[in-house]
Amino acid sequence: MDNNNYGGNYGNNSDSGNSQNNGQNQSGNWQSNGQYNNYQDNTANNMYYQVPADKDADNKASGKQIAGLVFGILAICCSCCYGVPGIIFGIVGLILSILGNKESKHGVGIAGLVCSIIGLLCGVVLTIYFAAIFAVVFEMLETGEFENLMDYYRY
Numbered sequence: 490m491d492n493n494n495y496g497g498n499y500g501n502n503s504d505s506g507n508s509q510n511n512g513q514n515q516s517g518n519w520q521s522n523g524q525y526n527n528y529q530d531n532t533a534n535n536m537y538y539q540v541p542a543d544k545d546a547d548n549k550a551s552g553k554q555i556a557g558l559v560f561g562i563l564a565i566c567c568s569c570c571y572g573v574p575g576i577i578f579g580i581v582g583l584i585l586s587i588l589g590n591k592e593s594k595h596g597v598g599i600a601g602l603v604c605s606i607i608g609l610l611c612g613v614v615l616t617i618y619f620a621a622i623f624a625v626v627f628e629m630l631e632t633g634e635f636e637n638l639m640d641y642y643r644y
Contacts, residue, residue, distance in 0.1 A: 550589075550597035557586030557601030564608020571619050575612025579605050 560582030568575025582605030590598040629635040 550595045551592050553585045553589030553592070554595055554598035554601055555589075557582045557584075557589055558597055558604060559601075560585060561601045561604025561606075561608055564605055565611060566608075568608055568611035568615050572612045572614070572616030575608050576616065577612075579609030579612055583609060 560578045564575045564578035564582055567578055582601060586598055586601035586605055589595075590602065626635070629638065
């Protein structure tokens, strides 16, 4: 066996008849002898680089946008309490979201704007609804119909 090569001529550049010369001459330079390799190394010359960050673009949501989102969610949740808290939280959330969106456009600011508008509308609708119910109840109290209605349910 040749120097622990186990019968092969691996790494030996001599052309002794056992090995095939695949386009490499005695000096180690490659030359074309009509044989082509189908392998193309696409990783050898790739230059990986990181795109420089744009200093003007701020990808973080501002505190005003986050506060606008919180107040918008509170406006939706609290509008069932006779509608008035929904209107108050909706107006505060709307103002904060608009001010935050003037600084930078971000999804949190837009979500705060949408939630504030929805909470404000729910607050207005429920305020009108509860005001109408109270008006009917007070009218019934003044005319005495409420007592007649209560007597009807007692018997």
